Structures are given as C-alpha cells and as structure tokens.
Amino acid sequence: MFEVFEKRPPILIEAEKARFKPGFAIQVLIFIAVFIITNLAQSIFLTIYGAVWSTIKTIKGELAFDDDKALAEAIDKIQEHLLLPTLFTFGIITLLVIVYCRYIERRSMYSMGFVRENAFKDYIRGLFTGFVMFASAVLLAFVSGGLRYNGFVTGEQFALLIGFLVGFMIQGMAEEVLVRGYFMVSVANRSSVLFAVLSSSIVFAILHIFNSGISLTAMLNLVLFGVFTAVYMLKMNSIWGICAIHSMWNFAQGNIFGISVSGARPTVSVFSFELKPGAELINGGSFGLEGGLAVTVVLALSLVFIINAKGREVAEKSHKSGSYR
Numbered sequence: 001m002f003e004v005f006e007k008r009p010p011i012l013i014e015a016e017k018a019r020f021k022p023g024f025a026i027q028v029l030i031f032i033a034v035f036i037i038t039n040l041a042q043s044i045f046l047t048i049y050g051a052v053w054s055t056i057k058t059i060k061g062e063l064a065f066d067d068d069k070a071l072a073e074a075i076d077k078i079q080e081h082l083l084l085p086t087l088f089t090f091g092i093i094t095l096l097v098i099v100y101c102r103y104i105e106r107r108s109m110y111s112m113g114f115v116r117e118n119a120f121k122d123y124i125r126g127l128f129t130g131f132v133m134f135a136s137a138v139l140l141a142f143v144s145g146g147l148r149y150n151g152f153v154t155g156e157q158f159a160l161l162i163g164f165l166v167g168f169m170i171q172g173m174a175e176e177v178l179v180r181g182y183f184m185v186s187v188a189n190r191s192s193v194l195f196a197v198l199s200s201s202i203v204f205a206i207l208h209i210f211n212s213g214i215s216l217t218a219m220l221n222l223v224l225f226g227v228f229t230a231v232y233m234l235k236m237n238s239i240w241g242i243c244a245i246h247s248m249w250n251f252a253q254g255n256i257f258g259i260s261v262s263g264a265r266p267t268v269s270v271f272s273f274e275l276k277p278g279a280e281l282i283n284g285g286s287f288g289l290e291g292g293l294a295v296t297v298v299l300a301l302s303l304v305f306i307i308n309a310k311g312r313e314v315a316e317k318s319h320k321s322g323s324y325r
Helices: 010-015 024-059 068-103 119-143 158-188 193-206 216-236 240-256 293-308 316-321
Strands: 147-152 271-275
Touching (some): 024 193, 119 240, 119 293, 158 193
C-alpha cells in the first residue's frame, strides 16, 4: 500500500544526477529565495501593466480619483482587471524555476516530471480527474445543506471564461513545478520520499497562509491536496497530470461553480452557488469550499484511492536512452 514512499520512480532516480544537492535547511532557504524572486518578477510586471492600463482608462474618463469614494472604486476596478493578467504572470514562476533547476542544481527536465511519453494523455486525464474531484465536493456540500444553487449565469462572457481557463492552466502548472517538480524532488535527493512528500505539502499550505478567510480546515485541506498531487506525480512518473488536476480544480471552483478560490472571488462563472450562512464547517465560509469538510472528505478518499492504485510501469530502456531529457 505504501510502496510509493519506498520505491523511487525514474524521475527521482534521474534527479540524483544533480550536481548541486543542498541539505534540507539550505534547500528551504533557497526555496524562499526562489519564491521571493519569482514573486518580485510578477509584481514588477503587474505594476507596470496596471499603471499603463489605469492611465489609459483615466484618459478615457473611465476611472476617476477626485475623492475618496472615486479612488476606492478605481482601486477596485484595477484589482478586478488584474485578476486574469495575474494568472498569466505565473508563467514567470515556471520559467525561473526551470532555469534554477537546469543551471544551478543541474537537473534535467525529466527529473522535474516533464516526461514526453503520454504527456497529452496524462494532461487530459488530469483535467477530467480535477473536475470530478471538485464537482464531487460541490455535490457533497450541496446535499449536506452547505450550498445553495442560484442558476446559470455565464451570459455573453464566454471569451473571458476561456481566458480564465488558459490562465489557470498556467497558474496550476507554476505551483506544481515550484512545489513538486522542484522542491519535493530536490528534497528527495537527500531525504526519504515520505519526508519529501510531507515537507513539500506543508510548504504548499504555508504559501496560502495569508489568503483571505484562511482557517485550520483550509490548511488541512491544502496539505491533503499537496500529498495527493505528490503521490499522483510519483505514481505516474510525470508532472503533467497534477498540473492539469490543479488547474482544473481551481478553474472549476471559481469559473464553473462560482465559488471563491482560496479566498478570491471569481469575476465570471458558468453557474452560481451561494455559501449558506451557518454551514461554514461544510462550505468553508469566506475562504471557499476548500476551507470546508466537503473538500476534506473528497481529498481524503482521493488520497486513499491513489495510494492504493497501481503505479505506471516505466520501460527501463526508455529511461536510460535519454529520450525524455
């Protein structure tokens, strides 16, 4: 049952060829540095973009800063407009993390989980898995009285919806590359697989600690999600599936079901679900469904399933041939 924590898949074996293998304490410090640098790069881009956009809108008379009320309204409009561009800037994180792994640790793309074989198939399967998982949580919360369905609300915003889908595909990949493809695999170079999985999952949860509406249940769910995706990656010997699961989980949550994504409200969605007051234990309250027990149940069952599932058999000759580098 727990052989996934004992038997190293080819991507971890490949990672052992890295030239730079810092211990855990140093690795954490490096991770913090990488995180700060990537977020700084994001902030610089968004600041420039936001300044240009707000200037153009001000000239056109669509934004005003005459008084406190006008200023507050203008800030809200700017923040709302930056939601989608923010998702696209996560591509900066993916790029910089790859640069670090390739040129500092001297690890191959294969060791990060970027396996060519079955990549498309794994990604499509991941999208389906992510949707089913979150839809199950919505159904459980609805049946138990934690959600109220308010109908179909997309209207004529289909293009914006597609934009958010692409944005979450970029954002989901970035977080998985940062936490699993880089940090977890690098930690596993000097520690056990179990320690690498647990430590990376805790780090993943901590990255969300300042999100609006965070709670103990939300932190637990974030850790569970991290463990699930880590085990999934190791079982499949590929990062593509968890990138897709993460992306679809967030997209379905906010832009299909209209529920807050880690505390952030969606601007467009297919359906509208309202969190019922008094049922915060189930629906997660202001943090969104991820902060409730409905998601806890789904993640716990998903984790049990993936731990017991048969892992992918990887042809040894394909791995040694270097065809996935």
